[in-house]
Amino acid sequence: MLKWYEQMVPDSDVVISSRVRLARNLATYPFASKITDEQARALVEEVKEINASLSEKENKKYYACNISTLSDIDKIAMVERHIVSPLLAEKEQATGLILSEDETISIMINEEDHVRIQAIVGGMNLERAHLEADRIDDIAYEKLHFAYDEKYGYLTSCPTNAGTGIRASCMVFLPALSSARMIQKLIEEVGKYGVTIRGIYGEGTKSLGSIYQISNQKTMGNSESEIIENLKRIVFQVVKQERKRREYMLSVNADEIEDQVYRSFGVLKYARQISSEDAMTLLSQLKFGKDCGLIKFDREFNIHKLMMGVQPGSLQWTLGKNVGSLTRDQARAEYIRKELPKIIINA
Amino acid sequence: MLCDRCQKRDAKILYTEIINGAKKEQHLCEECATDYTSFQMEKPLMNSELTLGDLLSTLLDTYSSAGVKKPDADPQALTCDGCGMTYEEFVGKGRFGCASCYQSFHSQLGKTLKGIQGSDVHTGKRPKGLTATTQTGRTKLDISEIEMLSIRLQEAIEKEEFEEAARLRDIIKQMKKEEETNNA
Numbered sequence: 170m171l172k173w174y175e176q177m178v179p180d181s182d183v184v185i186s187s188r189v190r191l192a193r194n195l196a197t198y199p200f201a202s203k204i205t206d207e208q209a210r211a212l213v214e215e216v217k218e219i220n221a222s223l224s225e226k227e228n229k230k231y232y233a234c235n236i237s238t239l240s241d242i243d244k245i246a247m248v249e250r251h252i253v254s255p256l257l258a259e260k261e262q263a264t265g266l267i268l269s270e271d272e273t274i275s276i277m278i279n280e281e282d283h284v285r286i287q288a289i290v291g292g293m294n295l296e297r298a299h300l301e302a303d304r305i306d307d308i309a310y311e312k313l314h315f316a317y318d319e320k321y322g323y324l325t326s327c328p329t330n331a332g333t334g335i336r337a338s339c340m341v342f343l344p345a346l347s348s349a350r351m352i353q354k355l356i357e358e359v360g361k362y363g364v365t366i367r368g369i370y371g372e373g374t375k376s377l378g379s380i381y382q383i384s385n386q387k388t389m390g391n392s393e394s395e396i397i398e399n400l401k402r403i404v405f406q407v408v409k410q411e412r413k414r415r416e417y418m419l420s421v422n423a424d425e426i427e428d429q430v431y432r433s434f435g436v437l438k439y440a441r442q443i444s445s446e447d448a449m450t451l452l453s454q455l456k457f458g459k460d461c462g463l464i465k466f467d468r469e470f471n472i473h474k475l476m477m478g479v480q481p482g483s484l485q486w487t488l489g490k491n492v493g494s495l496t497r498d499q500a501r502a503e504y505i506r507k508e509l510p511k512i513i514i515n516a
Numbered sequence: 517m518l519c520d521r522c523q524k525r526d527a528k529i530l531y532t533e534i535i536n537g538a539k540k541e542q543h544l545c546e547e548c549a550t551d552y553t554s555f556q557m558e559k560p561l562m563n564s565e566l567t568l569g570d571l572l573s574t575l576l577d578t579y580s581s582a583g584v585k586k587p588d589a590d591p592q593a594l595t596c597d598g599c600g601m602t603y604e605e606f607v608g609k610g611r612f613g614c615a616s617c618y619q620s621f622h623s624q625l626g627k628t629l630k631g632i633q634g635s636d637v638h639t640g641k642r643p644k645g646l647t648a649t650t651q652t653g654r655t656k657l658d659i660s661e662i663e664m665l666s667i668r669l670q671e672a673i674e675k676e677e678f679e680e681a682a683r684l685r686d687i688i689k690q691m692k693k694e695e696e697t698n699n700a
Contacts, residue, residue, distance in 0.1 A: 194615060199614040200599075200613055303641070310645075317646060320638065321618050321636070321637075321638055322640060327611055328612070328628060328632055328633070331633070333640040363634075387632075387634055389633040389634075389638055390636075391639065391640070396640075444547075
């Protein structure tokens, strides 16, 4: 079964993936700020049990594990691929994870909320991500007693998530807008509509390779579909702006951009050691060139998969061992050389 | 130009130090500059929770003090029967202690939620097959969504929350219209 980031999807020139997360808590345990270690262990075991009904009803494999049994490399690689949050990976209390084999669905246990159901799909497809998460929520509810109030909706640990508990987000690639230094303005603009733009690993993180995350801020007062509809409209606006800006850049600077794209390819193809930051920057330039049709390859490939593959955790995970930064830079260069397809050179 | 420290990457930053009048200039790459100077160029990946929590607790603090109308109803004295969390603790942490906190801090919550969320009424999904009582113990009546909204509308009017009332009125109108077209 192909992972979501291995599939080819529409609108992926700008929208890399769509994600919906539902925050849920069990009425029978104190929330994260008050839960004892013992209760946390019991919570993880109780939630992990829904694994069986998920596998049966969804007709695909689900894996359940305790985060503490994972190695540090596994954890970092999972954070890099957005399967778990940095918070879950770092937490000292018992935490758990249920993951579908295609990595579309992940359920974090004892994060900031008891249960966080997350669905990721490639490209611009918030509705599908929501549908997936919603279905899992229904299946989970058959076994788990989620705290719900007729007025306040789903009760969450933090009041910023209460109500629907939904956080919908799109991961977007904005090389043209960010090179025009328009991101700050964009952040202010979308803020008026209750939407935020942040670095790819959420709150307070930096953006790597011009990749940003656009998500809804408010979770109460509007229904899930209204929230998604609103976010979708704004993401489409951003997509439009980015495409316009790309066209403009190409119309005034085509030669330089083409040169840069091919140079990036050259370095990626022939470098013997490369840092993850450099790799991200070059891959983002290559993606830009590929999306604009400036560079063509002899086969289809998903650059975003490579972008995840070059992250320190994922790389060591592929290597199967923990290595120092120099070996890592060499291994990264080798990995990229192997994964990059040949280019088709026009005569 | 290569970085003076690592001699590998391009220098992007001219770092000038003046210590006791002696000036020292170095050309550094971003990575070495981050190592060398005490300031972080960009925030690290992991320490995000803290800042949001701090911000939230400042917000909550503002809302709660704005909420004190009668001197005898001190919100700081509220305590949750479920987990023993005090309202003060909630404001400090920006996190509830358990599901019962929502009821225990009920009197203060409306303002807080409206401030953060723009609303204090959930209008989205209900768990499938939820009947009888809610988790917080309040009885759920077996009524239609329109009836539920009408009750909320009534409440809003009583509380003189006319913006909310207008919003609910429009939703109800829309739903009735849809119902009619469905039945037709």
